[in-house]
Amino acid sequence: MEAKDFSVLPRHVAVIMDGNGRWAKKRGLPRTAGHIEGAKTFRKIGEYAGDLGIRHITFYAFSTENWSRPENEVAAIMRLFNEYLEEARERLEESIQKGIRLRFLGDRSRIDPDLLELMDFMEAATAEGKKVNLNIAINYGGQQELLQAVQSIAEDAASGRISAADVDAAMIENRLYTAGQPPVDLMIRPSGEQRLSNFLLWQSAYAEFWYSDVLWPDFTEQDFDEALKAYEKRNRRFGGV
Ligand code: FPP
Numbered sequence: 482m483e484a485k486d487f488s489v490l491p492r493h494v495a496v497i498m499d500g501n502g503r504w505a506k507k508r509g510l511p512r513t514a515g516h517i518e519g520a521k522t523f524r525k526i527g528e529y530a531g532d533l534g535i536r537h538i539t540f541y542a543f544s545t546e547n548w549s550r551p552e553n554e555v556a557a558i559m560r561l562f563n564e565y566l567e568e569a570r571e572r573l574e575e576s577i578q579k580g581i582r583l584r585f586l587g588d589r590s591r592i593d594p595d596l597l598e599l600m601d602f603m604e605a606a607t608a609e610g611k612k613v614n615l616n617i618a619i620n621y622g623g624q625q626e627l628l629q630a631v632q633s634i635a636e637d638a639a640s641g642r643i644s645a646a647d648v649d650a651a652m653i654e655n656r657l658y659t660a661g662q663p664p665v666d667l668m669i670r671p672s673g674e675q676r677l678s679n680f681l682l683w684q685s686a687y688a689e690f691w692y693s694d695v696l697w698p699d700f701t702e703q704d705f706d707e708a709l710k711a712y713e714k715r716n717r718r719f720g721g722v
Contacts, residue, residue, distance in 0.1 A: 489713050493537035495681055495688070498523060500672025500696030507636060507696075513557040518698035520561040530700045531581065531613040533709075535650070536660050538615055541680050545588065545622030559596065562619060566599045573606055586658035587621035588629070589698025590617030594650045615664060622684030630656035661683055665693070671695045689715050 498519050505515030523540055530538045543558055569576060569583065576583070583603045592600070600619075633656050635642045643652075653658060663687040665681055673694045677685065691708040693700075 487533075487709055487713055490534060490536075490709065491689075491712050492663045493539070493665045493684075494669065494708075495541070495665045495685065496526065496537055497537045497541045497670040497674075498667070498679060499670060499674055501531065501698060503694040504698040515696075515698055516554070516558055516561055521646060522698055522700050524565070524704070525532065526700065527615055527706055529705060531579065532618045533616070536612070536703060538613070539586065539618060539619065539659075539665070539681065540616070541618045541643060541678075543587075543619045543621070544679060545620055545625050546679070548591070549619075559593065562617070563596050563599065566596070569603060570606075573603075576607055577610065580610045581607055582614045583607045583612030584614065584616045584658075586616050586618040586626075589620070591620055596646045604621055610699055616659070616662075618680070623677075623679045625651075626657055627683060631653075650653055652683070653683065659685060664688070667691060667708060668706050669693075669705075671697050671700050687717070687719055689717065 486496050500522075501515030501519040502512045503515070504518060510516070520722040527538060527540065541595050542562055547558070548555060585600050585604065588598055589600075630653050634643070634648055634652060638645060638648075643672075659681070662684075665685045668677070668681075668690050670676070670690070671693045673692070675690075681688075689712055693704060693707075693710050695704055714718055
């Protein structure tokens with residue numbers, strides 16, 4: 482399917498990759514097996530979204546709350562993320578040709594230094610990509626993101642660089658991890674849950690939500706199409722009439 486099959490495409494799609502654990506449990510496998518499959522689905526849907534012409538797509542890979550999971554599960558998710566980045570580095574020329582720009586949203590202070598180095602390298606190496614902005618949220622929390630924006634504004638105010646009256650929505654947006662990117666148009670959450678789970682709180686103010694019972698490892702291009710078709714049919718009013 483190509484972009485022309487949709488009369489309107491969301492500019493920014495966000496995906497909560499939920500249901501990996503249940504997928505594994507159903508098969509009597511360890512939870513980490515669900516994340517391995519989930520990482521494959523991430524690659525598949527990320528590539529598909531780019532082929533369709535979606536300009537911005539954000540995947541929720543690891544939240545600020547996910548550190549409370551068993552150590553081996555946290556390590557497995559970080560390892561999968563690292564594997565993906567190493568593979569992306571090997572295929573760098575291809576990504577550059579496709580105009581892909583990789584970005585990471587979240588608090589980097591707790592990220593392993595080697596992984597962080599790879600993240601920084603990939604962000605810099607793809608910085609000129611203009612077609613697809615692929616965001617991966619890692620150690621991300623929406624409240625934490627807003628908190629650090631408020632702190633940085635407060636610091637500027639305390640030092641006299643700005644006054645309270647200067648604070649506006651644009652100033653907040655410019656201090657979010659998504660600075661310069663459009664707000665979320667479509668939020669996709671598979672696996673039956675209907676929660677935002679601290680994901681892109683500010684950016685999703687007017688997002689359309691699409692839920693599905695499919696577990697993330699089973700999520701297909703057809704499911705993504707369904708979400709886009711549902712989005713196409715919705716009448717967005719942004720608070721107007
Ligand atoms: C939520 O499912 C999923 C996660 C917390 C991890 C998502 C990570 C990946 C898909 C792999 C690594 C990422 C990249 C970018 C390669 P869950 O475990 O909460 O599922 P459950 O609700 O069924 O237990």
